[in-house]
Amino acid sequence: MTALDESPVPPPGPGPKPQDHRRTELAGFLKACRARVTPEEVGLPPGLRRRTPGLRREEVAQLAGVGVTWYTWLEQGRPINASEQVLAAVAGSLRLDATERDHLFRLAGVRVEARTAVAHSHLDASTQVILDALAPLPAAVCNSRYDVLLHNVPYESLFGADRPTAPHGTFNSLWCTVTGPACCNPFLNRDEELPRMVGVLRAAYGKHVGEPVWEGYIRELTLASEEFRELWARQEVAPARSALKVFRHPVVGELRFTAAYLTLPAVPEHYMVVYTPQGPQDRERVERMATLPPQRPAPCPH
DSSP states (O other): OOHHHHSOOOOOOOOOOHHHHHHHHHHHHHHHHHHTOOGGGGTOOOOSOOSSSSOOHHHHHHHHTOOHHHHHHHHTTOOOOOOHHHHHHHHHHTTOOHHHHHHHHHHTTOOOOOOHHHHHHTSOTHHHHHHHHTTTSOEEEEETTOBEEEEOHHHHHHHOTTOOOOTTSOOBHHHHHHHSOGGGOSBTTHHHHHHHHHHHHHHHHTTSTTOHHHHHHHHHHHHHOHHHHHHHHTTOOOOOOOEEEEEEETTTEEEEEEEEEEEOTTSTTEEEEEEEESSHHHHHHHHHHTTSOOOOOOOOOO
16 A cells, blocks of 8 residues: 555535535536427527537526526526516526426525415416315315315304405405304304414415515404414414314304314425324214204304
């Protein structure tokens, strides 16, 4: 072994910074996206002697309306500024779908705007079939603001035919909970569960601070409910977890459930909630409730 071989190995230097790794990923992603788009797909002539498949850098720059040098630096992962508008133009020229576009934005360090309505439209048609097949168990698909996007008949029966509707026109379980009068609110253990629900909402809100849809939603809730306003002011956060839910049905009586929350990878920040009866009596009552249409509660002065 030579003296050179016997020399101590120098300690490794500091690892790459997270932003450096992100730029490397951005460079690889842009190259891969560019390679799979043919000139014909974007209305360009095929040209001659293409050494690599797909578009050239200058063609992407032309389609996006940016400088060739700027796009080259972007694809090389250099630390340059990229606005949302310019990245959207690049995404369009590369024919990226919504998921790919969000990935591009994140790699470039640009905030991804929430698109709840788009995510809702991408709920697979089979999701409703699954919800209906779960009957008599009440089940629904909701987003992180407690908007009920899809549900089966037993779930609707728990809240009643006269449930309050949020100002944005959506069936919203938190809105029903905080705005329904206590004397005829079907959610019986709301005093125990409401602080946890607000804490879960606060944790989700942390990802969307400043977004108009979220800010408007929180503003509506604080104006509509003093109870929510007080809970929101506590600044408490909580994880989503299985929980006891107790409801009062006008025909079958009290129902006790364990609410289980299942994530939906295809639609981030959406989940499926399924209510399972806690005991034999609850099972019998929920099976009976599932055969009934959503009930209107008896008139109650409040």
